[in-house]
Amino acid sequence: MKKGTRIRAQWGVLPVAAFLMAWEVIARLDLIPGQLFLPAFSTVMGELIRLTAAGVLTDHLLRSGIRVLIGFCAGSVAGIAIGIVMGWNETMNRTLHPVFSLLYPIPALGWLPLLMIWVGIGEMLPILIIFICSFFPILYNTVTGIRGVSRDFIKAAKTLGASDIRILMTVLLPIALPNIFTGLRLEAGMAWRVIIAAEMVAIPTGIGALMMKAESLMRIDIIIICLMILSIVCFSIEKLFLYVEQRLTKEWR
């Protein structure tokens, strides 16, 4: 790590440490009325270790993670594939765009009651919600990325002997990659936010469900643990996509 980057990273840690210390002090000194509802940071950490050792946390996190992974991957693949077709072919774009334009604004969680009836309450439900949540934004980012590539690049590739499929693979997709990655990065975080909501409402397992159980038992420490885990997971996934995107496009952008 370069010196400047290390210093900046250290500066980022300081406010977080200050916040955690303030939290600990406020909770310990009973500075807020009704401190019953605010466990100290150290208490929360203790519970985190206990839940992890018992395998409860890992189990719920894994279940949520697998749902997100399947739904997000399926939604991304479908979004990118149909996005490529729409971006490449004007007729397909004109045909599909009006339909998707009507479906896109519906919030992913809005589909929940309908899907509960159509597919029932089971593993398919959160996966489908994540699919819908990922599909539309990634589709639109892909279409925008492909259609944003100057037509002159296509002409140049044609005169150099490239077939349509090779133009797509060697020119359009690589140049549209930053746009596609922006969609993936934003939606990977969004998928976690949506899965939690879905699990809170309709699914008995997963981090969302754990939070709802904790709420009914007044276990504020567990709720806080779940929120902290979500924050770390969303942050890490976004950083991971950013890193991959930069690795792939940094040199020429």
Place this chain on the structure above:
Amino acid sequence: MPSIELRNVNNFACRDINMTVADGELLVLLGPTGAGKTTLLNIISGLIEYEGSVLFDGSPTEGTPTNRRGVGYLFQDLVLFPHLTVSSNITYGLRMQKWGLEAIDARLRELMDSMNIHHLAGRYPRDLSGGEKQRVALARAIAPYPKVLLLDEPFNNLDMRTTKYLRIEFRKILKELGLTAIFVTHSLKEAQEMADRIAVLDRGRLEQIGSPREIFFDPHGEGVSDFLGSPNILECDGYHVLGNGLVAAECNGMEIIVPYEGNSVRKIAISPGDVYLSRNRPPGPHLNRFQGVISKAIPRGSVMRFTVRIGNREIDAELPRDIAEAQDLREGMEAFIILKLRCLRIL
């Protein structure tokens, strides 16, 4: 290299174009913006729809898609692929045409040697200067040994010095390779320096095709004259040879020194753009220098056209507008002209 022939070519921007470019010839398509020059290149490369026929070496190309026509195309904005290094840009066409790795390597080395761009191999287009981008784009266009090469105003966004250098370099490379090429420009000067022949295009019609000399001194029709700017033609009453390849011609009381090639001197021509104009007396000997009064000053696009009355004769001069404005040249003002020696032609 094959010849190019266009027979009755029509589309939304071109009307009844008939012309032939000979094997190894460098034809310059000259015309104002919107004349249909780029459209014609797109027709030849098969990038857009058209009626009529385009033939390479007598064989019609209709039905052959762009990627199999064997056309090298240097675009106005160069369109180097931003995500590929210089090497990958140059070898892109070779990979698309499934050349073997060794052949690709050898061709890349050959092109980098001839263009003197070895040091750029690993760079991306964003890190290249304007002139470097031109060379890389040319190398990419000619790498797969195209049958014909089309160049669409490739020097448009460059400074004058780089442009002049690249014009000479590009012409040299094209001639060495013996490529049949069509070069599009709206600059008369560029056309004169590059062309074997010039074809003047205006509002989609081919107005005239001929040698630079024919186009310059004998423009057909008002459209061509308007665009080229008619040259000053001076009738000569007599002349005497000076030696050293020069002749002194008497033209209506003006003695003009002209390069001489042994023919009789009846008329002398010079383009308005080659007449130097200044409000101050220019330094140096009095040869080809005359004093007169500006009788007209008319703005024409990026230039100002002045008519200078010298005795009972009028000479047209053209200056870039910024230079004309800096000198504050106006009608009725006394001014000096120089007829540039190497730009004078005997008709």
